[in-house]
Amino acid sequence: MRLDTDPYLSRYADRARDLAASEIRALFAVVNRPEIVSFAGGMPDTAAMDLGAVAELTAEVVRDHGHTALQYGGGQGREELREQLVEVMARGGAPATPDELLVTVGGQQGLELVAKCFVDPGDVVLAEGPTYVGGVGALSSHQADLRHVPMDAEGMRTDLLEEALAVLKREGRRAKYVYTIPNHQNPGGVSLSEERRVHLAELAEEHDLLLLEDGAYSLLDFEGHVGTSLRSLVPDRVVYVGTMSKTFAPGVRTGWIAAPTPVRERLVVLREAADLCPGNLTQLVVERWLTTQPWEAQVKEYRALYAEKARTMLDALEAEMPAEVAWTRPSGGMFVWLTVPRGIDTSALLAKAIVNRVAYVPGRGFFGDGQGGDALRLCFSYASVERIREGVGRLAELLQGELALLRDVFGADAPELAGRRDEPGITGGGQGGGGTSRDPGPGWGVA
Ligand code: PMP
Numbered sequence: 346m347r348l349d350t351d352p353y354l355s356r357y358a359d360r361a362r363d364l365a366a367s368e369i370r371a372l373f374a375v376v377n378r379p380e381i382v383s384f385a386g387g388m389p390d391t392a393a394m395d396l397g398a399v400a401e402l403t404a405e406v407v408r409d410h411g412h413t414a415l416q417y418g419g420g421q422g423r424e425e426l427r428e429q430l431v432e433v434m435a436r437g438g439a440p441a442t443p444d445e446l447l448v449t450v451g452g453q454q455g456l457e458l459v460a461k462c463f464v465d466p467g468d469v470v471l472a473e474g475p476t477y478v479g480g481v482g483a484l485s486s487h488q489a490d491l492r493h494v495p496m497d498a499e500g501m502r503t504d505l506l507e508e509a510l511a512v513l514k515r516e517g518r519r520a521k522y523v524y525t526i527p528n529h530q531n532p533g534g535v536s537l538s539e540e541r542r543v544h545l546a547e548l549a550e551e552h553d554l555l556l557l558e559d560g561a562y563s564l565l566d567f568e569g570h571v572g573t574s575l576r577s578l579v580p581d582r583v584v585y586v587g588t589m590s591k592t593f594a595p596g597v598r599t600g601w602i603a604a605p606t607p608v609r610e611r612l613v614v615l616r617e618a619a620d621l622c623p624g625n626l627t628q629l630v631v632e633r634w635l636t637t638q639p640w641e642a643q644v645k646e647y648r649a650l651y652a653e654k655a656r657t658m659l660d661a662l663e664a665e666m667p668a669e670v671a672w673t674r675p676s677g678g679m680f681v682w683l684t685v686p687r688g689i690d691t692s693a694l695l696a697k698a699i700v701n702r703v704a705y706v707p708g709r710g711f712f713g714d715g716q717g718g719d720a721l722r723l724c725f726s727y728a729s730v731e732r733i734r735e736g737v738g739r740l741a742e743l744l745q746g747e748l749a750l751l752r753d754v755f756g757a758d759a760p761e762l763a764g765r766r767d768e769p770g771i772t773g774g775g776q777g778g779g780g781t782s783r784d785p786g787p788g789w790g791v792a
Contacts, residue, residue: 359466360488369707372695376704382736383704384723387531387679387792390654391594393646398638399594399630406629418625420617421609422448422601426628429635430587430601436641437528437563439574439585441603447612448623452561452588452600453792456524457483458612458619459557459584459602463521464489471509472524473501475682475711475720475771477531477559479792480524484713489521491713496771498673500537501525503544510552522555522584528572529562529678532711532722533771536572536676546578558585564592564644566677567652581605589631591679592644595792597627651679651726657733658725665741667748669764672723673771679726682708682771684719685744688751688761691721694743703739720771 354362376383406414421427427443434441449455456479464470466488472480474493484491494506506523513519525545527537537545549556558575566572576583588600602612616622634640655675662672662681672683683705685691692707706724708717723740725733748762755761 360486364486369692369695369710372699373704375699381699381702381704382728382732382739384725384728384733384736384740385704385706386727387724388727389591389595389647389679390650390726391596393650394594394643395638399634402633402637403630406626406633410629414626414629416625418622418628420447420613420622422446422623423625423628423632426599426632426635427601429632433564433589433592433635434560434576434585434587434603436571437560437574437587438571439558439560439563439576439587439603440580441576441585445603445606445609447602447604447609447616448628449586449600449602449616450620450623451590451595451598452559452586453479453483454616454619455586455588455600455602456480456557456559457486458615459522459586459604460484460487460489461615462608462611463555468521469513469518470522470524471506471520472713473526473530473533475532475708475717475722476524477526477561478706478710480559481711481713484524489713492520493712493714493716494523496530496533496535498535498771500527500530500533500535500541501545503541503548506545507548510548510554519552520554522557523549524557524559525575526559526561527563527575528560529565529675529680531561531678532680532706532708533682534673534675534678534680535682535771536566539573542573542575542578546575546582549575549579549582554582556583558583560585560587561591562678563587565648565651565679567648567655568676569645569648570676576603584608590792592647593631593634593640597631599623599627599631648677651677654725654728654730654733655681657730658723658737661734661737662741665738667741667745669748669762670744671764679724681723681725683721683723684771685721686748686751686762686764687719688755688759689744689747690718692718694747698740698743701739701743703736703743705740 376385427446431441460483464487470489473496495502576585585603669686672681705721708720
């Protein structure tokens, strides 16, 4: 039971009433202390950026386009930038025209606007389980009935999606859309196989589905491989959300939505109600970045850096982790998903982890229904190679200690201790335990 002393409680809208800052949000306030190795924040390593080049082009923007840069702009975003973003999408194999694009304040605003456009309270949205914490937040702030489709090493189990669609049909309901991150998923670290992309597109046709394709990590495959975009398979059925956060920098807060024209028109009206227009200053900076700088070489640099860090993390996990712990093996992106025996609650463990000077994001934040208590996300893009080794060592030591404790309490053969390495799925066990209040995400920097 939550003791409520909030004098405004009777005034809140339904969508805000149950929101409350969780203990986890409070813990995240300390994870950026230097003594803590943080694998929590989904942060790009901007040390790889040429700050001199950014400083120069930003000065040029103010000097050469100052009055435009400091003025309001149109709600759809600058046409010149939309033309460039269409080129960025093309590198990820996703076709679009500049008119189909709407520039947003990060991909996050894109996810929120799409939820606002399509979701009434109680509407069903299907998504991978686990899925992006900010996607869960966007959906829960519109009171969606978020249902998860399990994943394995090849991404969303489209056979189970088909089952979920059949269940909905029997209930006389339909999903408003299916939210998916096909490439190097956050937090799973896996990609949708080519066969399943085709299957998903077929299911979309067969069941008259709308897909929300989140391309945040599409250009971050370690080898430069580009998976087939859903938008290239069934363009009329796909709303695509993109971001410059992972290929340039999150600080410019520049993302976009590509949507069929009638949808795009509505999204512009909804966005104008939220923030009128994207900032001209940052749009011009991004535009100039894309037109005057070797931006693809920068992406390549990010990819090489993250490949090295991922290898370091995977090697350290292999060397240090107890046999009962399982994890995914990413070929791109920024994340590894770790699954521990059911007897360990990763939300409860976070405080101990922080005392042991290592931080992660507990799995529950990536589900809308309380699953994920036996999982956690590690981000490998931000910490240095040395710190990754140190942090994995600290986490492994902590988990060893927890397992020893469980063995003492339950005996070595207890189901609470069962290893997870043989399970094909990216599990979402550890049901419930979330309490009565909702927190749409762990907060600052977790992305
Ligand atoms: N989608 C996914 C899958 C993400 O991981 C993120 C950020 N971590 C976003 C969207 C949004 O990021 P931003 O708002 O910085 O573009």
